[in-house]
Amino acid sequence: MANASTLVVTAVISFYVLVSVSTTLMNKLSFPRDTFPFPFTITCFQMAVALMWLGVLTVVQVVAPKRLLKLLGLSRTTRLSWNPLRMGNAVGCAGAFTGMLATGNLCLMFVQVSFYQAAKSQHILFSLILSAVINGSHSGVDIVLACAGVTVGFIINAMAEVDIMRSLLNDDISSLVWGMAAGLVSSFFVALYPLLLKRSMVSLDNWQISINVNMMSLLWFAPLIGYEVYQGNMLDNALLYDTRFWTFNFATATVGFVLNLASMMQVRVTSPLTHMVVGAFKGAVTTCLGVVLYGNKMNLTSTMGVAILICSSFAYSYLKWQHTNSETRLREKGSDDDDKDK
Numbered sequence: 001m002a003n004a005s006t007l008v009v010t011a012v013i014s015f016y017v018l019v020s021v022s023t024t025l026m027n028k029l030s031f032p033r034d035t036f037p038f039p040f041t042i043t044c045f046q047m048a049v050a051l052m053w054l055g056v057l058t059v060v061q062v063v064a065p066k067r068l069l070k071l072l073g074l075s076r077t078t079r080l081s082w083n084p085l086r087m088g089n090a091v092g093c094a095g096a097f098t099g100m101l102a103t104g105n106l107c108l109m110f111v112q113v114s115f116y117q118a119a120k121s122q123h124i125l126f127s128l129i130l131s132a133v134i135n136g137s138h139s140g141v142d143i144v145l146a147c148a149g150v151t152v153g154f155i156i157n158a159m160a161e162v163d164i165m166r167s168l169l170n171d172d173i174s175s176l177v178w179g180m181a182a183g184l185v186s187s188f189f190v191a192l193y194p195l196l197l198k199r200s201m202v203s204l205d206n207w208q209i210s211i212n213v214n215m216m217s218l219l220w221f222a223p224l225i226g227y228e229v230y231q232g233n234m235l236d237n238a239l240l241y242d243t244r245f246w247t248f249n250f251a252t253a254t255v256g257f258v259l260n261l262a263s264m265m266q267v268r269v270t271s272p273l274t275h276m277v278v279g280a281f282k283g284a285v286t287t288c289l290g291v292v293l294y295g296n297k298m299n300l301t302s303t304m305g306v307a308i309l310i311c312s313s314f315a316y317s318y319l320k321w322q323h324t325n326s327e328t329r330l331r332e333k334g335s336d337d338d339d340k341d342k
Contacts (some may be wrong), residue, residue, distance in 0.1 A: 003034065008205075008269060009269050009270060009274075011132055011284075012107060012262075012265050012266050012269050012270070013266060013270065013274070015262050015265070016259075016262040016263060016265070016266040016278065016282075017278060017281065017282050017285065019255060019259045020253050020259055020262070020263075020282050020286075021122065021258045021282060021285050021286050021289060023252070023255050023259050024113065024116065024286050024292075024294065025113065025286070025289060025294075026107075026248075026251070026255060027063045027105065027108055027252055027256075028113050028116075028290075028294065029252075030042060030046075030107075030248065030249050030252045031105055031106075031108055031109040032239075033109045033110065033175075033301060034121060035237075035238075035239055035247070036226040036237055036239040037109070037232065038232055038234050038237070039105045039106045039280075040102050040111050040221060040224035040225055040227070040228055041225050041228050041234060042105070042249060043101050043102050043105050043221070044218065044224075044225055045246070045249055045253070046252065046253035046256065047101070047214050047218065047221070047253075047254035048218070049150050049249075049254060049257070050214055050253060050256070050257050051211070051214050051215065051248055053254065053257045054074040054080070054207065054210055054211050054214065055082075057072065057074065057078075057080065057207060058080045058082070060072065060074070061074045061075075061076065061080055062076075062079075067293065069325045072261065073205070073206060073207065073264050074207065075203060075205075078205065078336055079212060080206065080207055080208055081211070082211065082215075084215070086212070087211075087212045087215055087216055089200045089201060089212075090200065090201060090209075090212035090213050090215075090216045091216050091219075092196050092200060093196045093197050093200055093201060093209075093212075093213050093216075094212075094213045094214075094215075094216030094217040094219070095125070095217075095220050096189045096192045096193040097193055097213050097214075097217050098217045098220035098221060098224075099185065099186070099188075099189035099190075099191035100186055100190050100193055101217075101337055102184040102221070102224060103182045103183075103186040103189065104182070104183075104186040104190075106178075106179075106182040106186075107119050107120060107179050107180075107183040107186055108179075108184035109179075109180030110163075110176070110178045110182065111175070111176060111179035111180070111183070112161075112290060112294070112296040112297070113286065113287070113289070113290030113294055113296055113298075114287045114290035114291055114296035114298055114302070114306075115157060115179075115289055115302075116154065116183075116286075116290070117155050117283045117306070117310075118157040118158070118161075118306065118309055118311070119154075119180055119182075119183030119184075120183045120186055120190070121150055121153070121154050121177055121183075121187070121309055121313065122151065122154060122183070122184055122187040122188075123186075123187040123188075123190035123191045124147050124150050124191075124313065124316055125147055125150065125151055125187070126187050126188045126190070126191035126192070127191040127192075128143070128147055129157075130191050130192055130195055131195070131305055134195055134254040135195070137217065137283075139323075140319075141324065142319050143316060143319045143320060143323065144317040145305070145311075146312050146316035146319055147311055147316055148312075149308060149311070149312030149315065149316075150309055150312040150313055150316060152308060152312075153305050153306070153307075153308035153309030153310075153312055154305070154309060155299060155305075156302075156304060156305030157302050157305030157306060157309060158180060158305075159301065159305075160298075160299055160301035160302035160305055161176055161302060162176065163299070163301070164297045164298070164299060164302065191218075197209070206255050206260070206264065209261070211239065231292060243302055266278065276314055276317040276318055276321065277314070279313075279314075279317070280310050280311075280313065280314040283310050284306075284312070287306055299319055
């Protein structure tokens with residue numbers, strides 16, 4: 001953990017929580033299912049806005065003072081590159097990134113904000129499965145039990161959500177089914193993305209990865225947008241030409257871009273354990289604000305499911321962190337022993 005004052009740490013954590021929660025709440029308004037049911041086009045637009053801000057960062061890297069560069073996680077020695085010939089290794093990661101964002105936003109369009117955290121929670125389960133299949137790594141019993149707790153919390157929450165849709169909202173569950181299906185697909189891609197990232201772009205910094213992945217993702221979004229244009233008659237929708245609608249989406253994408261900076265700042269001034277606690281707190285705040293601001297419905301069962309899910313997610317993150325630290329210490333000890341033998 002960096003040597004930062006309590007005031008700085010508190011400010012950075014508060015900023016991260018504010019931006020993170022705002023991103024989810026604004027995204028809910030950015031994807032109106034009834035008036036503009038074209039989530040892929042909106043997601044691609046937000047990605048284009050992110051690329052615009054990455055372009056601004058590229059200029060800032062050249063002209064800004066060193067203190068600002070340090071805050072932004074930039075360096076003058078390693079310039080950000082926009083050479084398309086160097087982006088080919090990002091195609092696989094971009095595919096996973098496209099699937100993660102597109103289906104994640106599709107999920108948010110169909111479900112309540114209060115259920116959104118649960119709908120996308122199974123990335124933990126997929127992470128264990130994919131790590132075993134792709135890397136051949138196996139987790140301990142305690143980690144598997146924590147993952148099982150997340151899945152149990154999801155199931156309890158899903159059952160409660162079905163009851164809420166039928167009894168309190170007088171709605172059929174088709175939208176919930178679509179939302180949960182999209183959430184599961186998004187969870188799969190959330191788990192797959194970092195595994196592909198480690199294989200193809202581990203040597204690049206965060207901003208360069210963002211440039212490469214976002215640029216390549218535009219190619220993946222092209223057929224999805226084509227589908228919405230030709231099958232969904234998107235060109236006949238009035239909101240496509242509404243300046244206020246796209247201005248709000250520009251603001252949402254900008255807040256989402258700032259979230260990257262807020263996340264980097266928080267990691268820099270806090271410990272991994274603090275980052276986990278803040279993540280759990282952020283999920284609880286987002287769920288509560290979904291109820292307060294959007295009138296989302298919850299009952300005792302769904303509240304219990306959210307509590308189990310958040311606690312189990314925190315336990316999983318904490319145990320994984322401990323496991324990683326133990327492996328690092330063992331490698332360092334083995335390296336020291338080899339040096340002594342020499």
